[in-house]
């Protein structure tokens with residue numbers, strides 16, 4: 001991910017916040033976070049551009065570089081987040097650095113049992129570093145169309161449809177490192193279900209280019225942004241804005257495969 005990609009996300013969030021009042025609060029908060037992430041990415045890039053690429057993603061966490069920036073991040077969240085998340089950031093920022101270290105390491109190593117607000121803080125803070133490491137990983141990636149990220153093994157946060165010769169190809173974007181990889185269109189990433197009758201697709205009038213792809217076997221869903229229908233969309237951001245689709249999925253008892261940055 002280059003610094004232009006952060007700018008794209010920030011601009012798209014501001015544009016969609018003006019268009020869709022029901023998502024404005026989420027998107028404005030997101031754009032504050034994305035600005036922090038862009039600056040952090042620049043700092044990481046500067047500090048690490050001459051160091052050799054990592055061989056193994058999970059071994060590459062440089063806490064001595066990152067920890068001094070964590071309190072600034074928590075302050076940003078404290079000031080801009082919805083109340084519950086802001087409270088959690090305030091509590092975290094009062095804790096000793098050793099606790100931050102524990103949280104960031106646990107998240108980086110794939111801990112799944114962290115309280116939601118803690119996981120949010122760790123994910124949002126580590127995303128720029130993860131994107132930097134993923135972009136210059138030295139080791140070859142695993143082959144095959146896996147349901148989790150071939151770089152860091154995290155779940156996808158959003159699907160993307162891109163034009164291919166005879167239609168559209170689906171890929172996934174990683175919820176941590178932003179890597180994008182191919183995945184078959186008619187297969188559930190949660191359980192591998194591929195029978196048509198068990199896979200539901202839903203769109204809404206506001207977002208004809210975003211689909212909920214849900215599975216009746218494992219009850220999970222993911223949103224997919226169809227770039228063949230809207231080339232201006234920025235998948236990670238448009239996915240956040242498509243609140244009506246989230247509500248539809250919740251009403252029908254589907255659970256998101258991987259909550260997005262704001263846990264919706």
Ligand SMILES: [Zn+2]
Pocket residue numbers: 134149150151152153154174175176177178179
């Ligand atoms: Zn990844």
Ligand SMILES: [Zn+2]
Pocket residue numbers: 188189190191192193215216217218219220
């Ligand atoms: Zn499934």
